[in-house]
Each structure stands twice: as C-alpha cells, then as structure tokens.
Amino acid sequence: EAGVAQSPRYKIIEKRQSVAFWCNPISGHATLYWYQQILGQGPKLLIQFQNNGVVDDSQLPKDRFSAERLKGVDSTLKIQPAKLEDSAVYLCASSSLRGDSYEQYFGPGTRLTVT
C-alpha cells in the first residue's frame, strides 16, 4: 500500500513569510497527526485530527499555525508569519483505529528553514 505522502520535501523562506505543507495519509486512515521535530529532539505533536475534526490542538501555536483536513482525507499545515524558531522538520502521520497498536505511519517530512 502507498505510504504517507508529504510535499514539499524542503522549503526555505525568510522570517515573516508564510508557508504551507501538504499531507496525503494512507487510504482509509481516520486519524491524522502533524508533528514538529527540531534538530536533536524527538517529534512533538502539534495537532491530531480524527476524520475531519480536531481531537487535540493544545500544542499548536494558534497565533501563527493553522491546520485543516478537508473531507477527512488530505491535510494542510500553514505557518503565517514564520519565525526563526520554526525551522524544523514537519512530519505527518496517519493511523487506523483497528487492532490495539494504533500504529502510526509517518511520511518523510518537510524540512523547513527560516532565515
């Protein structure tokens, strides 16, 4: 089966500019996650969707970050305006609700550099 797709893979922007990332989860996966991974650290959850509803966005900096999941499939994460500290890899993951592992499948990530 096809994995989680993300684009772009790399993005360089200047501070105060805006940027958007796109994620296409594995077909049929109801749950979608966006993570931020700063160099040298583990991924940090930003937002979790179940179908097209938000389950948890408690760690999303809502003054500058927004995310949506239209029709419960694809999702976009936007940053506006970007700050230097937003430089990180943004990972998208998806999972189904079957079994007991709730295994999350991760995409390759988008590496964002803010200059």
Added chain:
Amino acid sequence: DAKTTQPNSMESNEEEPVHLPCNHSTISGTDYIHWYRQLPSQGPEYVIHGLTSNVNNRMASLAIAEDRKSSTLILHRATLRDAAVYYCILRYSGAGSYQLTFGKGTKLSVIP
C-alpha cells in the same frame, strides 16, 4: 504523561545482538509500551509494542520486566541499516487517546 528514560547513545558491532534499555518507573496499568525508530532523514517507523508479556516480531523482540517498570528492545543481529534513533514511548490505552509522546531516544550506531 508517564515518562521514559533511555541512554542517549549506544554502539554495537554489526551482526551482534543489541539490547536497548528503557526505564518507565511511573508506568500505569493502562499504558502500552511502544518502540519506534527513526532512520536518518526519514520519519519514525513502528517497531514493536507490548503490554505485559514479551513480544516478538520480524523486526525485534520486546522484553518487559515483571513489574513493568522497565523494558528492553532486542535486535537479534544488528545490521548497518539498524543505525537509527530508537524511541521508547508509553501510550495510554484508554478510549479516544492514541497519542505518542516522543522523548529524545537512543541513538544506535552500528560498527561494521
């Protein structure tokens, strides 16, 4: 959230077994123990998970202490492809919560 403690880094020789430890002394009875790994420039990938009993799959084995306060991920024969950061994560098993909270993990280096 219950926390895990892992060594920052470990080394192993190729084709030898590797035991990656994880301490989770505050684990609750409803927490599953999950292991994920992240190869360089890739997203994390699921390795194995367990609740109370030891578990085996094609990638690794998970040994869970009887009191569940620690666990060990066992790679039976390390290959160069196993060089990665390994994350030990506790996942609450209650309904509606499937989140993973990643720490810094253990960076495994495999020496040819």
